[in-house]
Amino acid sequence: MSSMQKFNISRVGRSVLLALSATTAMMSLNTIAQETTAPTQAEQEDVERISVSGRLMSSAASAAAERREQPYVAELLGMEQISRAGDSNAATALRRVTGLTLVKDKFIYVRGLGERYSSTLLNGAMVPSPDPTRNVIPLDMFPAGIIESLVVQKAYSPELPAAFGGGNVNIRTAAIPLQTTFNVSVGTGYNSLNSDDGFEYAGGGDDWRGKDDGTRGISAELANAQALYGTLTPINIAEALGGINGTNLAQAETIVRELGTAFNRDLDISRTSVKPDFDGSLSFGTRFDLAKNVVFGVMTGISYDRSTQNIEEKERYFSVTGQSLTPLNLYDDIKGTEHQVKLSGMLNFGLELGVDHRIETSTIYLRDTKDEIKIKNGDSIETINEPNRFNTDTSILYEERTMLSNQLRGRHNLPFLMDLAIDWQYTDAKARRYAPSEVEYRTLNETREDGSVFSFVRRNQNAVNYSFSDMNDDTENLSWNAKLPLTWGKAELALTGGYAYFERSRDAQTDRFNFDTVGYTLQQLSGRFSEIFSNDNILDAGNRFKVSNVTTQADDYLAAQMIDAAYGAVELNYDYKFRINIGVRYEDFKQISLPLGANGEVSGSLTDSVLLEDGFYPAVSFTWFINDDLQARFGYSQTVVRPDLREVTPVLYVDPLTDFKVTGFAGLKSTDINSADVRLEWYYDTSNYSIGVFYKDLENPIEAIELSGSDGNLLMSFRNAESGSVYGVEAEFLKQLDMFGGDLGRLTDNFFVAGNLTLSESEISIQRFPGANLTNLERGLSGHSKYVANLQLGFDSDDDKHNATLTYNVFGKRIAFAGVNEKDDAFEQPFNSLDFTYSYTPVNNMTVKLGLKNLLDQNVEILQQGEILQQRTEGQSYSLSFSYKY
Template sequence: MIPAASATAVTEKLIGRITDANGEPVANARISVAGRDLSALTGADGRYALLLGDGSHDVTVRADGFEEQIFRGVSVVKSAGATLDVRLLPSSKRAHAETAGAGDAQHELGAISVEGQAIKDGSDTAVVLDRRYSPQVVDILGAEQISRAGDSDVGAALKRVTGLSLVDGKHVYVRGLGERYSSVVLNGAQIPSPDPTRRVVPLDLFPTSVLSSIAVQKSYSADMPGEFAGGTVGLNSRGAPNDFQLNVALTGKYLDGTTGDQGLRYRGGGKDWLGDGLDARKFPDGITPFPTDPAAREKVSEQVAARGYRTYKSEIDPGAVFGFGVGDSFDVGGWSLGYLGALRYSHEWATRKEQRRSYSLALGQLEQRSDFERSRTERMIDQSALVSLGAKRGRQHDVGITFMKIRQASDETRIDEGWDTQATDRDHNYRLRWIENALTVKQVHGDHKFDALSNLEVDWLYSHSGVTRDEPNTRSYKYEQAHDGSFAFARGSNNNDQLFAYLGDTMIEKRIDAKLPLRLSDDFTATLQTGLDRVSRGRGSYIRKFQFRGSRPADAPPDIWNVLTPEYIRPGGLLLQEVTQATDAYRAWQKLDAGYFATELNWADRYRLHIGVRREDNLQRVETYQLFAPNPTPIIGEINQVNWLPTAAFTWAYAEGAQLRLSFSKTVSRPDFREMSRAQFIDPELDIATRGNPDLKQTGIRNLDLRWEYYFSDTESFSVALFDKRFDNPIERVNQAGTGALLELKNAADARNRGIEIDYTGSLAQLRRWSWIDKGAIGRLPLEQLYAGFNYARIESQVDLGANAGIQTSTRRALQGQSPYVANLQLGYRSEDGKLESTLLFNVFGRRISQAGEHGVPDIYEEPFRQVDLVTSWVFSERWKMKIQARNLLDPDVNYTQGGLTTLRYRRGREFSLGMEWAW
């Protein structure tokens, strides 16, 4: 930092106030003057005073935990006084200030005032500083970056990060590694998964509006969960603002091919538009347990049939998003109290037609075995609420409460029309499906600093989170083609299904961390860090399936809604029958106790070494059982293991703005609950029979990272990274010979993942520094208002299935879902007054394996997809802001191929939106 001004006044006293980047007072900061045996300490209010003679002085400000600052040429004239106010940034984070003109300085009787810029959470500056001074390799998306890209959920936002790709619209692959090798934390706490068969948190569940930043930590540290390979996605919720804020936002959306066109519908419930469809689809009375009495079965059958099966078409309305937020902070008795409340509601539609084909191998050639056209309309209702309460007392104490509730509902009407080799004629397959996910998070946290104990810092966290997944009364049924070409409700034994599924998962985490900074000499500091973490988790899940079975007259009407009526539902006719498997229910729990110790050594702010070790004692158990059995004998899977996980990271800041990082760690990946049980189950996502394996071993992982970084300024940087990961006993899904279509979980022999990442973000004014650029050609361009961002990752992976290859076509192949390259480009303009901003965005990923081939049939690949978006925002008055977005402008085909032949093809459609926001 440098003085903003100096002037003559009427005293010879230098006074001022020392604060941190948030404006909180810094106690016990020492202010000294070069060449003078003279210094002063700040009090609890951060104020100081020094008696100085006239002349020019070099003033130094030091405080434990903060960057030392020197101010040269502070001028004090005889009978004059001066004011020097300083804002400090944490140690190893260089403080920055602007040299203010006379109009910007704060003058009191000619006094000088020196202040750094306040750094707002989620701003471009905060993001670059956090990335630069983190001891680990980390990439961060701040609120400003997310706003420029216009991404509404975390999954969409993360595809802009170097080396990350989005699979199925909700699962993020970090450096080509899937959900098994990545984890998600909210405010530092782990959260449960709504997926019944995988340990994965779908990131489209989280709206970006409730977050201040998203951090992807790509190298491991001992204070993080030990299940790590690709990276840990850290979501940080918004906190209370410093001043009163009130904002209301409304956005309308148009999706090409959906809005204003005819879409598929069915009769649901009266509260579906609120995302609450459970009451209209819940279990009918008397179905639990399923009755054996014919009269009772008839009554239950009629209740289920009355839910309705008729589909129809109607015009689809535009999508709509509503947001509201309010927050403030105020001082009470030395404490700063704050609150934030935010609500969001989104209601959107998507209709598309998909071409779906499958193939088998015949005489060495691929032969088509099915061809269907899928018509589907999906209705998506998302709701979220965030409440954040905080209390701060200077820099010493910061406690807070966070409550977050997210509910996401999906309502799908789907018809598949086509043929397969098992049918003599064409089929129409219908599915009416409602899925409701809900996440509730309650957290209490505290951060404390004790100046009297050598600036000891103690942080603690209690987190209680629960997730539910409800799939009530999914109805599937089939129509077959008659000889006259008409279609009627099929008469086969598997012509209909009624499915009810539920999952509940609760996780409680308690953790405490302590950090002690030590100044061993003027150039050598150390920070000792330790912590304890306990995670307790419980889960219960079941699937119940029913079918209407029996006989009906030959002259029965063709439509299912005219067949499933009281006329035909009776003993001797059609009755509901439960076909739930004995392994469709399980309960599980986990207890994980962890402790770690780490230290960071800093030599002259040039060399930093961070070393640590974490110990995890993990016990997890799953019991698969038969629902309603009088004396069930559960199938048990269990893991009880202790792991020691070392990590080391070295940073060499060898030049101004440039540094080199090197890190190494050992981590693990453990089987999920259902993967440990030999019980067979139907994977609801893949719709394939799957069986776990109690003999599974955990995967051992060795991680090596090297990254070079250069920072042009607070908001501009360039980096190149190399990484290499080795896996022992990776877990893969394979199809064993002699098991039909049954997938089994097996340990492969080994796997490897390595790659390079390149990242740049900054102003195009950098072009003026490059000597080979024609200065005349660019001299008239407003380069200071133009910015660019670019990142590219090239990734290679290989898994060796070894003896566990089963009937897989390839015993060695790339990891499933891993793209060989991922690239992002952003070009933007920001007006000088900051009121108008426009960004053009491009994203592309390389060809990746979607499904491994079997019996000599090639693997199925998802072909490259290129997306172009344009986002423009305009603050056109003091209170009003408008945002216009155009997404997927190229609208290319989404294409999956097998041996060069299409297995799935569709278009997402172009989306246009107009939003208005009013803010106080």
């Protein structure tokens, strides 16, 4: 599809969906209740909250005190807890929550379920993801500095979206302060892998801001040529010039060669020393008394993080030889460097009218830039039996992920209407994934008799591949929530309800180009990249250089979603003996995803691209207050997990987490989930303990499967399995080490321990599919871990000048992808993480913090057939920061 073609995706997506089904305005109630720090009546009934101040032990204990009052099982991490553990963003913080694990430092797995079974809200609102391969937001984009708290609700309640699998994460950003605040911090860091020199290339542009300066993007000449000629072949261009004849063909071949000079070819890779990381943040907030009982507040902040990390990886694949499985090759060694810049900004305004009315605005901007170079040395099918030859595959990837969210929300208590409380919010959010330059090429290396190595870019029609991608998501989210408290004898009642509307539109475009070097001699293909593809070599007619944009599969698509939702619920608390919550949510869901051909026309069947469904999603929660220290919970719910836009669109893309090629499947169905939880909680003084069991039954779970067993070129897709289930037990505890007397007691009183453990099993029954010879039709769910454990040892000095935390985290092995053609399933192995943070406060308001990550220095490994399939070295990270708070 031409880069010059423009689509009004909001208009296109909306009109298509409206043609399918008229939007019904549901004058009922809303789902996404907005939460902030102000303790209004409506908010007090929300999920579990920790008011954090002072010691970590105190803040954790206050969480336990809050938990017993909440109707649904939830967890929360506050600002102080996140800071104390040394977590730099939302993703790394959440892996400390019971039953949660972190994948590739971006996505959260809840109770061993993959990221598709978790959902994310921003201040209670649904927002788009800037990652084109996932429906959930990459949580590493949210820096710790803008986070007030992270709420994880693991039992469904009807005010949440029905797309609820393992849990829901609500990221609550810093709100209007209670007093004037000023915070500034600077820090530096280093990874042990960076002791070696890293890689860089000259033509990268100036990226210190985390934004491409235009060097990498598709040139105006190239874009104009696509708009004018469409497919860039000599024959096609000759036809556009007036017809296929000798003169026009000669001119067309000249045009094709000249277009080759319109690409950024300053891609010579060199080694350079790696600079230490740098991060800094600045925030300010204050309040103004405008009149009696009228307060105006402002909160603003900005953060910047620049980091570089070298890459060390290994990978191999297996092939079937007769009835046996043999390694295709030795390990491919992958070296590289990733440069990353994160920039975020926040601006919030608030207006309080007495104690009953509050209106806030919130603008959040996030930008995450990655510039990655990978160089892989190894064999392929062409060289496996040639000991004197091997390949070098070079890939350069630059991408910008951005998100801009504008929110307007209000909260009103109406005493004259029986203390009715109303919350509402409107959110307009945009997300973009812009990859203006992805380059891949292969170099062949021949060892000669004298021991020297002759290297040359392969002579091929697809010798070099350029890719330019742009994906834009626009969303609107409107919701309101109402709550009416009632008293009836010893019974306290609360009637709640709400309405929500969500709309998403997506425009995704990818332009791919190939360099044809068939006419080059091997000597001409040897040397630096900029020399091989210099202007003189490209324009030399004798080299028969060509550039083409011919692709075998569509890469562009348009997509849209609409959700109308309403819910109603009732809570009954009888004499503080028991509490019951009953509610139901209704959602009307519409989705369409349209792959586009080379000329922008819709390809494929329109019927296969549409998903229409509606349904009721009930939830019940019962709490029995056994005595002052002990209570029991029971919960049951019905929810759904729907296929992502990318999963139902039959276009080809590369998964950035696995580097596998992936294609969508238009026939995917939604997964219906029945969930049950039973939990026993014991609160004693400052300590607390809990143990619970959970069960989830999944109908039509969506699984990633391998469609092609081509060696070294895995092609993944998605299919519905028949059924699946997850069940297990989880326990957690918090205990101050104050049980000893005498000298030992004085020594241990300042320490506390906290931990959690989840043990679970999963089962899935999947049928055979054409083109996918699955090895195991009965197995565990992809991404599921049989155990997840977290342990913290904390220390707070008496004068609060010294604080330290030692944190351990481990998860059990989990299926990375299912095996085919008699190959076993590939399992990601357990990863033991041990981190340490220490902070020193020499004077009030000033803190120095030291952080040590991955002290055990473990590698990430995926095993298949008992052999390492993929290995990634994480390295040890060290950080030092200084902060001042006023």
